[in-house]
Amino acid sequence: MSAFRALATVDYDRSLSMLIEGEIIPRLMIAHSLDKPVIEIAAIDETEIAALAPLALAVDADALLAHIEAILARGVTIDALMVDLLAPTARLLGQFWEDDRCDFVDVTMGLWRLQEVVHEIAARCPADRMLSAGGHRALFASMPGDQHNFGTVVVDEVFRRDGWVTDRMSGPQTPDLIKRVGDQWFDLVGLTVSCDAHLESLTSVIAALRNVSKNRCVCIMVGGRLFSADPWLAVKVGADGTATDAISALNVAADLVRVRESAALEA
Structure with missing residues (x-):
């Protein structure tokens, strides 16, 4: 019986590896090559991102929310708002800090205001696809030691709205x-x-998560500018996939979970 189990484990690992290499990684690369998310209704342009970043630094959360509401009023979807406007704005604020255009406190306050906007908009517009993800459960977290977690807030809300x-x-x-x-x-x-310095410890964190997970087939995704620039880095650190934005991450995550579940049933 133990020999049979060992053989089944080997077959499971082999089939899972083939599925990931043959299907998930090509999808990962395609997602990386896309210039824009699928959502194109009332699209956001670069000038709006450039305008919102300094606004987030200068006004209070209520004034920022009023600005965002005007954008929604012209037909921009919630998902497009988060992925095409708020997330790039947060990245631009980080760039302001790196370029010494503002200090850490300013950036932190700007990101806090953006996060307040996300929570307020999400509370007003509940998810309309609550059963579409089949009850799958996801945990999203910033890498231990990272100072800012706005990207985690956005991806968590996008997945929740999709039914996760x-x-x-x-x-x-x-x-x-x-x-x-x-x-x-x-x-x-x-x-x-969000920080290059934490990349070195990421491999060990991912390995530890797999080792303790109640789900032995747990899928692990990573995100951030490092992986947007080099999606193969996700594989190098031991993750199953990455995506350039939260909308693309939905598709990659669905494929990853489906492949893992299929492989587990066949094992």
Whole structure:
């Protein structure tokens, strides 16, 4: 019996590896090559991103929300707002900091205001596809040690609106993150990485998550500018996939979970 189990494990690992290499990674590369998300209704342009970033630094959350409401009023969808406007604006604020155009406190306050806008808009516009993801559960967290987690907020909200049951950890310590994954069942764990310095420890964190996960077939995705620039880096650190934005991540995550579940049934 033990020999049979060992053979089944080998076959499972082989088939899963072939499926990921033959299907998931090509999709990952296609997602990376797309210039724009699928959503094109009342599209956001670069000038709006350039205008919103300094606005987030200068006004309070209520004034920022009023500005966002005017954009929604012209027909921009919630998902497009988050993926095409708010997320790039957050990245631009980070660039302001790196270029010494503003200090860390300013950026933190600007990101906090953007996060307040996300929560307010999401509360007013509940998800309309609550059953579409089949009850799959996902945990999203910023990499332990990262100072900013706006990307995690956006991806968590986009997945929730698509019907996933989501959980989110902001600025977790590594033991807390590992404990959460060990205590609860997740089909997917998504980690956002905003700092190059944390890349070195990412491989060990991913390995630890797989080791303790209640779901032995858990899928792990990573995101952030490092992986947008080099999607193959996701494979190098031991993740199953990445995507350039939250909308693309939905498609990649659905494929990853489907392949893992199919492989588990065949094992």
